[in-house]
Amino acid sequence: MSHRRTALTGAAVTLSVLALASCGNVDAPPGSASGDGGVVITYNSPSEWGNYGEVLRAFTEETGVTAPNDPKNSGQALAALQAEKGSPVADVAYTGIAFGEQLVEAGVLQEYVPEGADQVPDELRDPDGAWTSVHTGTIAFIVNEDHLDGAPVPRGWDDLLDPAYEGKVGYLDPTQAAVGYSAATAVNVALGGDFDDWGPGLDYLNGLKDNGASTSAQTATAKVAQGEIPILIDTDFNGYKLRDEGANVSVVIPEEGSLQIPYIVGLVEGAPNEDNGRALLDFYFSERGQGLFAAGYMRPVIGEMPDELADKVLPPEEYERATTVDYVEQGQRQQEFIELYQDEVGF
Known part of the structure; x- marks a missing residue:
């Protein structure tokens, strides 16, 4: 079979992604607050992925908003958002940047530029504010x-x-x-x-x-x-x-x-806990949030990798082989x- 093929239409993309399996379980982070400030639901935030467990725990400690981790991958998150479009469950979504255009075309994100995210390079964010890269790997x-x-x-x-x-x-x-x-x-x-x-x-x-x-x-x-x-x-x-x-x-x-892989975040259209979703996105791009992602060796999109962490990773010349x-x-x-x-x- 030829390895060359014309890209399919956006409708076919949607149907294919909807066919992907979706895991709907979310697990409250151990030791999290009982939710005096309510709850925020993220999709695709496994506690063992990078430092996501600690990122959401710190957000809960700072705000009182319960922020459960969620085990989906990017495709499952997109499929769930599409399936729930009439009655959204999630407030915030996180995926690889390759899913950014599909999220926009599916109409599952609303425009929101988190505080501090205006410092992110233009090529790493949606021009209309639907999503913003939060770190890279x-x-x-x-x-x-x-x-x-x-x-x-x-x-x-x-x-x-x-x-x-x-x-x-x-x-x-x-x-x-x-x-x-x-x-x-x-x-x-x-x-x-x-x-x-x-x-x-x-x-x-x-x-x-x-x-x-x-x-x-x-x-x-x-x-x-x-x-x-x-x-x-x-x-x-x-x-x-x-x-x-x-x-x-x-x-x-x-x-x-x-x-190199940028990862993106965005506010879900019709988010049931919209204010908490905005607060979580603001936290991601705060100095503390970016520092917590960096503590999981995710390269922050604002500022540099801290010196104490840079010394623990491969030298810069190794990363010269990683293209964009x-x-x-x-x-x-x-x-x-x-x-x-x-x-x-x-x-």
Whole structure:
């Protein structure tokens, strides 16, 4: 089958995303206040993702507003927002930037520029104020060195196809999770592809499949710590956090190249707790909020990574291999990629 295909219409995008599974459970953060200030519901804020557990706990401590964590991924969050459009449940949504255009086209976000967010570069926010990038990450290998069975730490994409890593590699489902789609974009670009040609990336992912790779719909860093997935293609910040928690992990930026990933937040159209939603978004872009994201090794969009944290991550020259792309086009091409992936790779 040809790897080139015309992007589908916005209606097809909507129907496809609605078909994605949606998890509706939210869990109150441990030790959170009882909600003297009410509640704010976020979609796609797993407590184990970066530092989201601590971010929402700190918001509750500061405001008295209960802010439960939510386990959805980006695709599930979009699907839920669309399904609930007539009677919204969530107040704030968080997704990878590739979903930004779909959120706007679906009409599930309202215009709101949080306090302080005017400092975010123009290319990292919606021109009409529907969403704003809150931090960035980079696609990396998170490698549990205790479960490689004598194999060396892989340094690049090509290494993962070696039989020495058979059954040891995992990545998030690129048809559902923003980080999975970003990983597919990263390897495609690194190996010479572009948005008009997904061939290099799809061929590579087929090679991973043949070598026993697994996919997960949800954040899978716990499986790395347990050795169930010794090598996870994920974000760098999740790897650094695992290391801080005591796991013997290395974070590797693939030598052939990688991708920077902005993550975005927005206020839900018709949010049932709209004032609390605005307050949470303001908190995200406050000095404390940006500092808490940085404490989870998420690179803040306002200011720099604190020196004490910068010393704990890979040196800047490693990140020079992580490129940027036209993120609007990446979002527009997502459905095209999903169709190709399902037809040619699939799990």
